[in-house]
Structures are given as C-alpha cells and as structure tokens.
Amino acid sequence: NSGFKKKQKKVKTSTCLSFQVHSCIRNTADVVLDREIMRQKQAESSLESSNQASPLMRKKPLRQHDSYLHRLSVSSSAALWQDIPDVRSSGILASMTLDQxxxxxxxxxxxSSEASYLRSLDxxxxxxxxxxxxNGVLSNQDKQWLFSRLQEVRxxxxxxxxDLEERLEDDILNFSICDVILGHCPELRxxxxxxxxxxxxxxxxxxRLQSGVPQFQxxxxxxxxxxxxQRLSLKSFLILPFQRITRLKLLVQNNMVKVTGTGGFPENNAVTGTVCLFQIIKDCNESVRKMKSTEELIHLSKxxxxxxxxFPFISQSRRLVKHGELMDLEHGTSVRRKMTAPCMIYLHLFNDCILLSKKKEGGRFVVFDHAQFSKIRVEKCELKLYGPQKNIFRLFLLQNNAGKQVVFLxxxxxxxxxxxxxxALSEKKEVELLECQDCPQVQCLKAYKAQENDELTLEKADLLMVTQQSNDDWLEGVRxxxxxxxxxxxxxxxSISNRHVRLRNIKEKQRITKATANFQKISG
Structure with a gap:
C-alpha cells in the first residue's frame, strides 16, 4: 500500500501542472489517429521538395519556462520529445536520422498520453x-455494473x-519502453x-438510470x-479504457514497429509488445462476443x-451471423419447384446452421425448415422473372431437416x-496478401459502430482492403x-489511390505478420 501510494504521488505530481481533461482525451484519441491518416496522405503525394524541413522539427522557438514535467503533463500535439531542454542542449538531434x-x-x-489518460481516470x-x-442514489449492483473495475484500471x-517515467528519466536521450509494456501486459489484461x-x-x-431515476439525472x-x-459527460470518461488499450496497440504497431528497422532486438521487442496488446484486445472482443451471442440465443429461444x-438450439459455440427478412419468389425440390405468390421468409443464419421461419405477431418466429451450414450453397443470379427483377439469388439447402434438397429463390x-x-452464406476464404497487391484500399476517417452482425466496427485511421462494393455505397473489406x-x-x-502506398501497407502488414509468427513460434 505504501509503495503504491508513493508511486501514485509521484505520478500525480508530474501530471497536475496546468493539465486540461479535454486535451487529454483528444490526445488519447484524435492526435495519434490524425497523424496516422496524415502519414498516408503525405505518402500519396508524389512530389516532395528536397528542401522541405523535417516535419518533426518545431518551427516555433521553445520557450525558456517549458520543462520536461510540464510538457509531460500537458498532452497536446505540440508536446515533442525534441523540445525537452536536455535533448536540445545535448546536440543529439543533429546526428539522428528522421526515423530515429x-x-x-x-x-x-x-x-505523455498515458499521463493524460491517468488524469482522466482520476x-x-x-x-x-x-x-x-x-453513491446515495445507486444500489450496490448498479455501482458494480456502472463502474465495474474502474479503480483497478486506474x-x-x-x-x-x-515505470514509464522512470525509464524516461533514466536516459532521456535514448530510452526504451517496449520491455516496460511487456512487463505490464499481464496486469493490463x-x-x-x-x-x-x-x-x-x-x-x-x-x-436505465438516465431514463428512469430522476435523482440520478x-x-x-x-x-x-x-x-x-471540462463539459465532458460521465460516459466520455467510462469509455476511456476501451479506447486506451486500442491506442496503445496503435502506437506500438503503426509507429514503433514500422520505424525500428527490419530484424534485431528493437523490432522484436516492439513486435512482441504488439502481439501482447493485440492478444488482450482479441481476448476482450472474444469475451464480449461470447456474452452477446449467449444473450442473443437466450432471447431468441423465447x-x-x-x-x-x-434440434437443441442454445449452444456455447453458436453465434448469430446475420438475420433478416427476404422475399421468397419460388421454392421447391431440385426436381420440382413451384411458383407461389411472393411471400416473406425470415432467415436466422448462425455460424453452424440456418433457420427459415415465418414471422408472426409479437416478434415471434415459426421455423418451418433448417439445415447445417455445411449443407447450404448460394448462387448469385441475374434472372428476369415476372418482369424486370433485381437483387435475386438462390439458396440451396442440400439436406434440410427432412433430409431433402430444396431450393429457394x-x-x-x-x-x-x-x-x-x-x-454471409458463402464459405470464407483466407485472404492472401500477395495476391491482393492491386486490390483497392481505404482508410477510416470517421469511426463507425457496427449496427448488424455482419458489419465491421471501424476506428479512425483503420486501414482496410476492399473485397467488394455495392452500388448503394456499402463496402466489404478486411482490416x-x-x-x-x-x-x-x-x-x-x-480511398487510397496511390499504388505505392497500397503496396507499402501490404508489406508492413506482411512484416508484422511474419515477425509475429516468429515470436509465437519461439514463445511456444
């Protein structure tokens, strides 16, 4: 306890100077991402002046009253390592490459962004x-659900x-932090x-509290x-841990790994940090996905x-992939089909099976057929039936619940x-990057939260390879x-139009993938 309080006192001392919460939240989110987007845009420009000053060099003169701890506490885009007085006076900048x-x-x-993040957690x-x-208007259960383990996160x-600050102060000119990240990954997880x-x-x-408990409001x-x-809501603070773990990975992977050179201890350390942070994020996403899937199944089973x-409906391994209503134009066996008046059929597609239902009042569903996912096939077709028709496809149940083959249009x-x-109905093939060098690529400029099961939640600055595009402005892609x-x-x-930039993005992904595979092979 005394050791922790001593550490906390030191951290708070270094972060309390003229610090603004709004700046800290912007630094942990937009600054890093805007810089990554700008990196892509700058690379797309084919004309670069040879006399152009280094983008890292500060045009505005450094003020004498600026100090290391002051800059560390003020998280903004102007807080640069090269502006620290000890760094400037050392002369080391003249001997360093731009990548260094x-x-x-x-x-x-x-x-510095971790200092900002901690201040917001405070x-x-x-x-x-x-x-x-x-606390006077919250039950113990509400406190647990609302704040969870926020104090432990802090x-x-x-x-x-x-530990990061100690490493920085030990050698301000050439400090390393990836091993510090690695050491803390178990506790972060x-x-x-x-x-x-x-x-x-x-x-x-x-x-529930916001809409039903006036005292809480x-x-x-x-x-x-x-x-x-600073006019920020409680929700803004509660989502910070979700954002921070992703930002840490982004800083390590999209920046440190890409400028440490190929091979050697610095790259391996940065890649290892990326792998550990990625595993934390992957475990978090998988845990959320499992909980959501179980709740969906329980809700749907009713x-x-x-x-x-x-057949047994609720299963720990089953998850909903896509659901929705489609117009049935024709159905029957592979030998005998019958045209009926168009009617609506509701599909629930899971990772291991599909249910076909008639939707009833009160949001209930009556299942009239089902099949295992391995026993379904889909066929894209552009037939003109009953006049000009669009957006038609065939679904084959190679073996339905009665053991027969049936077809739906x-x-x-x-x-x-x-x-x-x-x-969603097709088997997914592994994307081979070497075969996708000319595939379109895009970068996310505005975050997007998935609304349906087959959608992808995007974070600002995400890079994606596009696999197909619809005529009503939807894209399918691989992050x-x-x-x-x-x-x-x-x-x-x-869109990323410059082919050189697209190739560079693929090569960077291949480099990280290869280094990650080597790490995983060595570690177990």
Whole structure:
C-alpha cells in the first residue's frame, strides 16, 4: 500500500501542472489517429521538395519556462520529445536520422498520453465513482455494473506510468519502453478483460438510470457541470479504457514497429509488445462476443417455435451471423419447384446452421425448415422473372431437416443486402496478401459502430482492403491490422489511390505478420 501510494504521488505530481481533461482525451484519441491518416496522405503525394524541413522539427522557438514535467503533463500535439531542454542542449538531434527522431517522439507520446489518460481516470474515479451524492442514489449492483473495475484500471495505469517515467528519466536521450509494456501486459489484461466484458451491462445500466431515476439525472448533471470535467459527460470518461488499450496497440504497431528497422532486438521487442496488446484486445472482443451471442440465443429461444423437426438450439459455440427478412419468389425440390405468390421468409443464419421461419405477431418466429451450414450453397443470379427483377439469388439447402434438397429463390430490397447475404452464406476464404497487391484500399476517417452482425466496427485511421462494393455505397473489406472482415459505409472511409502506398501497407502488414509468427513460434 505504501509503495503504491508513493508511486501514485509521484505520478500525480508530474501530471497536475496546468493539465486540461479535454486535451487529454483528444490526445488519447484524435492526435495519434490524425497523424496516422496524415502519414498516408503525405505518402500519396508524389512530389516532395528536397528542401522541405523535417516535419518533426518545431518551427516555433521553445520557450525558456517549458520543462520536461510540464510538457509531460500537458498532452497536446505540440508536446515533442525534441523540445525537452536536455535533448536540445545535448546536440543529439543533429546526428539522428528522421526515423530515429520519429521513434523517440512516438515513445515519448506514449508516455505523455498515458499521463493524460491517468488524469482522466482520476476524474472518473475520484469525482464520479467516489461521489457520496452519486453513491446515495445507486444500489450496490448498479455501482458494480456502472463502474465495474474502474479503480483497478486506474491503479494499474498509475503503476504503468510510474515505470514509464522512470525509464524516461533514466536516459532521456535514448530510452526504451517496449520491455516496460511487456512487463505490464499481464496486469493490463487482468483488469481490462473484465472491464471491457462488462460494457453491455454498463450501457444498459446507464440508460436505465438516465431514463428512469430522476435523482440520478440530477446528481449527474451537477457533477458533470464541475470545471474538472471540462463539459465532458460521465460516459466520455467510462469509455476511456476501451479506447486506451486500442491506442496503445496503435502506437506500438503503426509507429514503433514500422520505424525500428527490419530484424534485431528493437523490432522484436516492439513486435512482441504488439502481439501482447493485440492478444488482450482479441481476448476482450472474444469475451464480449461470447456474452452477446449467449444473450442473443437466450432471447431468441423465447420467441422461436418449431413447426418441423426440433434440434437443441442454445449452444456455447453458436453465434448469430446475420438475420433478416427476404422475399421468397419460388421454392421447391431440385426436381420440382413451384411458383407461389411472393411471400416473406425470415432467415436466422448462425455460424453452424440456418433457420427459415415465418414471422408472426409479437416478434415471434415459426421455423418451418433448417439445415447445417455445411449443407447450404448460394448462387448469385441475374434472372428476369415476372418482369424486370433485381437483387435475386438462390439458396440451396442440400439436406434440410427432412433430409431433402430444396431450393429457394430470394429477392433482396437493395444490392448491398443481396451481396451481404451471399457473402454471409458463402464459405470464407483466407485472404492472401500477395495476391491482393492491386486490390483497392481505404482508410477510416470517421469511426463507425457496427449496427448488424455482419458489419465491421471501424476506428479512425483503420486501414482496410476492399473485397467488394455495392452500388448503394456499402463496402466489404478486411482490416489489415487484425484480418477481421465485414461491411461498412463508404461515407466513413477515404480511398487510397496511390499504388505505392497500397503496396507499402501490404508489406508492413506482411512484416508484422511474419515477425509475429516468429515470436509465437519461439514463445511456444
């Protein structure tokens, strides 16, 4: 306890000087991402002046009263490692390459942004979670769901920042931090995994309290009006841990790994840090996905009844891939089909099976057929039946619940809906990067939260390889950083038109993938 308090006191001393919460949140989110987007844009420009000054060099003269601790506490785009007086006076900048300077700036930014993040956590814990007024209107269960393990997240961040600062102060000219990140990954995972997994309960609890408990609304409005919040809401503080773990990975992977050179200890250390952070994020996402899938199955099981052969519905490995209503134009066996009046059929597609239902009042579904995923096939077709028709495809159940082969001719409302169903119903093939050098690429300019199961949640600066595009402005793509596939709106991304930049992005992905595979092979 005394050791922790000593560390916390040191950290708070270094972060309390003229610090603004709004600046800290911008630094942990937009500054890093804007810089990554700018990196892509600069690379797309084919004309670069040879006399152009280094983008890392500060045009404005350094003020004499600026100090290391002051700059560390003020998280903004102007807080640069090269502006530290000891660094400037050492003369080391003249002997460093641009990549070496960039690497030091990224490492310094990681430290300073962690200080900003910790300051915001202090507000979340001390001002909100420990508020006597707020605790007076919350039940113990509501407190647990609303704040989860936020205080533990703050304590881990405090220890993490203390070790980062010590490393920085030991050798300000050539400090390393990837081994510090590696050392703290087990503790980061221990607190981030339960906190992120609790997100759904956190959101539900907040909405219920906000809409149904007047006392909660009144106390919250009073707390949020405090100057310490800088007009930011409680929700802004609660989502910080979700954002921070992703930003850490982005800083390490998209910056440190890319400028440490190929091979050798520095790259291996940076890649190892990337692998560990990626694993934390992957575990968090998988935990959230499993919890969401189980809740969906339980909720759906209460609304489904079988008019055909019944099978065990709830399974730990089953997850909903896509669902929706389609127009049935024709169906029957492979030998005998019958044209009927068009009717609506509701499809629930899971990772291991598909259910075909008639939707009833009250949101209930009567299942009349089902099949295993391995026993279905889909066929894209552009037939003209009953006059000009669009967005048609065939679904084959090679072996339905009665052991027969049946065929359905479905019509979707839009081309994107048709393409999304065809993609969801098809077996996914592993994307080979070497075969995709000329595939379109885009970069996310505006974050997007997935609204349906087959969509991809995008973070600002994400790089994606496009696999197909609909005529109503939806794209399907693969995110280069983690290989996740899904659909997203065209309005949230910008095309990368320069082929050299696209090739560079693929090579960087291949380099990280290869180094990651080598690390995983060595470690176990």
């Amino acid at each position: 300077q960039k690497l030091q700036e990224v490492k310094f930014e990681l430290v 507000v979340a814990v001390d001002h909100f979670q420990h508020s006597a007024e707020l 304590d881990i961040s405090s220890n993490f920042l203390n 221990k607190v981030y995994l339960p906190y992120v997994t609790n997100q759904a309960y956190q959101e539900q609890t907040f909405q 009144q106390v919250l409005e009073k707390l949020e009006s405090s100057p310490v919040c 609304k489904i009844e079988f008019a055909c052969k019944i 479905f019509r979707a409302q839009t081309q994107s809906e048709k393409l999304r169903w065809i993609s 280069l950083s983690d290989g996740e596939r899904g659909w997203f709106p065209l309005a949230n991304v910008e």
